[in-house]
Amino acid sequence: MIELESWQLNWASVTEKHSFKLQASKLYFGLSIFVHLCTLSVIWIYQHNLYTSLALSLALVIHFQYLNRFILLQKPDSILDFSLENQQLTTTSKLGEKHKYPHVYCAYQSRFLVIIMANKRPLIVFKDSLMSHSLSHLNRLLNART
Secondary structure (H helix, E strand, O other), X not given: OOOHHHHOOOOOOOOOOEEEEEOOOHHHHHXXXXXXXXXXXXXHHOOOOHHHHHHHHHHHHHHXXXXXXXXXXXXXXXXXXXXXXXXXXXXXXXXXXXXXXXXXXXXXXXXXXXXXXXXXXXXXXXXXXXXXXXXXXXXXXXXXXX
């Protein structure tokens, strides 16, 4: 029988500080533009009422602007860098506010995306959003076990 503790995320081997700087993800931004343009074209191709098409188009443009504040890291509480040290995650927001999270685990991990849960706040890291290190370096740190 495999012990559950050996398979849990364990950063006990991460004793030195590893810092990661974030930037806006161009891949996710391009994907967002593509999906919104496809949705906009479907609205106008299958229009049954001009006012309904205009209202749906306006709602889609508003949603696109709202979503881009998250993608392009334009919100004041957007995380611009984070660091891992001694089983603790420290984040720095756009306003310079630092938050320390002692209870952190990796919710999802792949070659293109990592989702780290810090308490109840998700930190989503895309492959092209890391400036200082590669995503594979972050994956190796998250997979470190004692």
